[in-house]
Amino acid sequence: MSMDPVVIRVIQAFFGVFFCAAAFHKVRFFAETVGIIEAYADQRIRRSLAKGTAAAVIFLEGVIAVLCLFAFDSVVLAAWIVSLLFFYGLVMAANLLAGRRDLDCGCSWAGDATVVDYRLIVRNGALIFLAGLLFLGESSRVLIWLDFFTVGFGAACLSLLYLFVEQSIRNSQLSGVTVR
Amino acid sequence: MTAALIISIAVLWVLVALLMVALYALSRQVGLLHQRIAPAGALALSGGLKVGDVAPDLELTTLNGDKFGLMDYSHVSRAVLITFISPECTVCEQLMPAVKSIKVKEEKWLDVLLASDGDAEKHHAYVGQKGLKDWTYVLSRELGMTFEVGKLPYSVLLDENGALVAKGLTNTREHIESLFEAKDRGVSSIQEFLRIRQEKVNVGPELSAEIAINE
Incomplete structure (x- = not known):
């Protein structure tokens, strides 16, 4: 079973925007990103190692973003994306299980902090499912100009949907204080 | 087409x-x-006992003339909410349904004590009007002075050991519940909780860890 190429391109374009924004956010707030990595490691790693890890994550996300936007082989891309998202989810789950629930997830695009939460792991699961569709490969249909219109708007809508989900999780965290 | x-x-x-x-x-x-x-917690006024201080074992007298010690009241692993009210205070009147509801809702862990001072006759009439005959209602100027109650309605939450957990002006149910929230979260007030959270967001995990250590 293979997917129509326009669906593959929409998913690739979305992940291109996704990792581009994530890498840009980490570069812009590099010191905070290093602090978040240290917090994820429960302050057990040296600052230089945290800086190196932050740089490696930014590089990896940047590379994936470029490859997504330039339509690299979708199966190889899917493997990279799934691995990275799975790793992020694993780190969040490990910290949550260890009782560290007030960490900034480091996954926000817009500057507002989102605290690690099991719902973020579910969100990562949904993203992994989306990336997993790339494993199916694409059919041989030739794309026409109208398909690129679909790719642009589809990726934009998926990005906005992602922002909406993240904002909803943040809203529920904000309202949690008043619930008794 | x-x-x-x-x-x-x-x-x-x-x-x-x-x-x-x-x-x-x-x-x-x-x-x-x-x-x-953001949750408007009870406004904690300065003065009086500080959070963590154990309340003095004052001898209190109920409207019915029964005497008991404050420490005897807050025993058997139950917290005590002392709500200072007055028959002349209209906000207190508006708050009473919430206090009654809280007494029922939180009865597993909390005793509610109503406190005031002044003319006993007025308070007897007030208790009759508001259906508070089954409540522990004490008249004690000393109790008010201990917690330096300046404005009403004012509430004080003592933990199971008689130590002050949180206090403040409680104009609404939300204000009273903010005292419970402060107890649950181990802070002296919801304002303090929000300040810590804001600092965590603003300064990042590294400095917030330092804040937590200093606290």
Whole structure:
């Protein structure tokens, strides 16, 4: 079973925007990103190692973003994306299980902090499912100009949907204080 | 036919994108509202016992003339909410249904004590009017002075050991519940909790860890 190429391109374009924004956010707030990595490691790693890890994550996300936007082989891309998202989810789950629930997830695009939460792991699961569709490969249909219109708007809508989900999780965290 | 199909697809995509923008903008607004109407905790006035101090074992007298020690009241692993009210205070009157509801809702872990001072006759009439005959209602100027109660309604939450957990002006149910929230979260007030959380967000995990250590 293979997917129509326009669906593959929409998913690739979305992940291109996704990792581009994530890498840009980490570069812009590099010191905070290093602090978040240290917090994820429960302050057990040296600052230089945290800086190196932050740089490696930014590089990896940047590379994936470029490859997504330039339509690299979708199966190889899917493997990279799934691995990275799975790793992020694993780190969040490990910290949550260890009782560290007030960490900034480091996954926000817009500057507002989102605290690690099991719902973020579910969100990562949904993203992994989306990336997993790339494993199916694409059919041989030739794309026409109208398909690129679909790719642009589809990726934009998926990005906005992602922002909406993240904002909803943040809203529920904000309202949690008043619930008794 | 093809042109109509292309135009309809284009229009539909634009509409879906606009809807997504509206949905995201709406969720941002909800987030802003949550931040602006952050829980208004009870306003803790300075003076009186500090959080963590054990309340003195005052001898208190109920309206019925029964005497008991404050420490005897807050025993057997139960916390005590002392709510200072007055028959002349209209806000206290508005608050009473909430206090009654809290007494029932939190009865597993909390005793509620009403406190006031002044003319006993007025208080007897008030207790009759408000159906508070089964409540522990004490008249004690000394109790008010111990907690330096300046404005009413004012509430004080003592833990199972008689130590002050939280206190403040409690004009609404939310204010009283903020005292319980402060107890649950191990802070002296919801304002303090919000300040710590804001600092965590602003300074990042590294400095917030330092703040936590200093506290």
